[in-house]
Amino acid sequence: MVIGIPSFGAADVLHPARKRPAFLDVEDLVYEVDGNRVLDRMNIHSSAARIGLIGRNGSGKSTLARLLGGLLEPSSGRVTIAGLNPWHDRKGALATIGILFQNPDRQIIFPIVEEEIAFGLRQQGHSREEAERRTGEILAIFGKTHWKDAPISCLSQGQKHLLCMMSVLAMRPKLVIADEPFAGLDIPTRRQIKRYLEMSECGIILVTHDLQDIADYDEVYWLDRGKLLAQGHPDDVLRCYSKEMNRQGESDDIAILAG
Numbered sequence: 116m117v118i119g120i121p122s123f124g125a126a127d128v129l130h131p132a133r134k135r136p137a138f139l140d141v142e143d144l145v146y147e148v149d150g151n152r153v154l155d156r157m158n159i160h161s162s163a164a165r166i167g168l169i170g171r172n173g174s175g176k177s178t179l180a181r182l183l184g185g186l187l188e189p190s191s192g193r194v195t196i197a198g199l200n201p202w203h204d205r206k207g208a209l210a211t212i213g214i215l216f217q218n219p220d221r222q223i224i225f226p227i228v229e230e231e232i233a234f235g236l237r238q239q240g241h242s243r244e245e246a247e248r249r250t251g252e253i254l255a256i257f258g259k260t261h262w263k264d265a266p267i268s269c270l271s272q273g274q275k276h277l278l279c280m281m282s283v284l285a286m287r288p289k290l291v292i293a294d295e296p297f298a299g300l301d302i303p304t305r306r307q308i309k310r311y312l313e314m315s316e317c318g319i320i321l322v323t324h325d326l327q328d329i330a331d332y333d334e335v336y337w338l339d340r341g342k343l344l345a346q347g348h349p350d351d352v353l354r355c356y357s358k359e360m361n362r363q364g365e366s367d368d369i370a371i372l373a374g
């Protein structure tokens with residue numbers, strides 16, 4: 116196992132347009148389940164707009180994503196996003212952070228497209244009329260006005276992914292946390308949905324196993340067994356990661372997968 120890969124100083128190579136004040140602040144973050152430490156004293160301070168999270172199965176990516184989204188309470192330590200604590204300030208988190216999961220069926224609650232998109236907006240406190248207006252607006256932006264009254268059960272998996280993304284973007288988040296949102300999609304669909312997501316002005320934290328997805332991101336964080344192993348510019352981190360994953364792939368040890 117590679118230990119102690121250095122930080123690659125991404126702050127120096129960030130595209131100027133993507134620089135902004137410190138946005139993501141994670142301090143000594145620990146998450147434990149039944150006495151097992153899933154995340155171990157993680158520290159992240161970043162102003163990057165596009166961040167990739169990589170690591171082997173079970174390394175803690177989804178757990179970190181859920182902690183950042185305020186869906187889990189840290190065992191200890193602190194998460195601050197755009198100045199707010201997403202676990203304690205649920206209203207602020209709802210206004211600031213959008214979350215996309217791997218499986219749209221876990222995200223979708225309502226049977227009809229319009230209801231599904233309007234739900235998040237109503238949760239944010241918008242009036243019924245404003246929710247309707249914004250729902251129409253986001254459908255128009257994505258050229259899907261004809262989906263308004265469509266039963267969601269008639270949408271394909273890729274179309275459901277798009278619906279989830281529209282629902283999240285309609286809420287105008289400052290940050291979207293996406294946990295493998297393109298898994299299982301064919302190549303053109305995943306490219307289109309990724310492009311749509313990146314067209315928005317918001318920051319993105321993307322958990323992925325596909326390194327191409329984040330090759331042009333500002334920063335990449337590599338998690339290994341609940342710890343941050345490396346961070347920096349994708350060119351550097353992804354090169355080291357690929358090399359190490361290929362090396363580990365040569366071995367027959369599936370101990371990590373076995374948990």
Ligand SMILES: Nc1ncnc2c1ncn2[C@@H]1O[C@H](COP(=O)(O)OP(=O)(O)OP(=O)(O)O)[C@@H](O)[C@H]1O
Pocket residue numbers: 148153170171172173174175176177178179374
């Ligand atoms: N609620 C829980 N109860 C028990 N163990 C958990 C729980 N949540 C996470 N874990 C454990 O924490 C570790 C990290 O899980 P996590 O889902 O964050 O990994 P991951 O990097 O997202 O994996 P993958 O790439 O396979 O999705 C795993 O060993 C998992 O079994």
